[in-house]
Amino acid sequence: EAQVTQNPRYLITVTGKKLTVTCSQNMNHEYMSWYRQDPGLGLRQIYYSMNVEVTDKGDVPEGYKVSRKEKRNFPLILESPSPNQTSLYFCASSPNSGFTDTQYFGPGTRLTVL
């Protein structure tokens, strides 16, 4: 089944404890992206990747890191999480980087930073 998977789906952690949220797609998509969704602020783009080894900042990249070493994986790294990073995170992928195709979203990761 074609899908975007995220792990973990739920995570509660403490301030400063490094964490990684994984994202994987099995559709051989070039483009991948991370978003966070917060009440009253909507969905905001964190980072995106046009292809392997190509990443760029979205609107809210502060406090996050990403890497794209393989086409299928695009992990989101929080080196030192803070409470303001408590949010619902979504990973998405698209067949190509030209935005001529739809974005497919993962199920989301709900992160709580205490």
Added chain:
Amino acid sequence: KQEVTQIPAALSVPEGENLVLNCSFTDSAIYNLQWFRQDPGKGLTSLLLIQSSQREQTSGRLNASLDKSSGRSTLYIAASQPGDSATYLCAMGANAGKSTFGDGTTLTVKP
């Protein structure tokens, strides 16, 4: 900075009614406009994608239009059903790679 606005924030209609959701954007250098549906606690499901060279797209009871000159897109839902109740988001793709979402319209269709 690209901005996407959706009005109204919430809408309640009786079953069977036709309705229109609105999306406006500030950047004329748009690559595409995509409409999504989000159910409570769930991810986003793509409904329709309109390329910048297109004026509209249709899928079943849904029709989305795009007017680049006025910076507006509409999602038309015909003969609404209670199962259509969800939050509808529009997203503008621009500067290949960047994607900006509206805050969404929460639709309730009453039986």
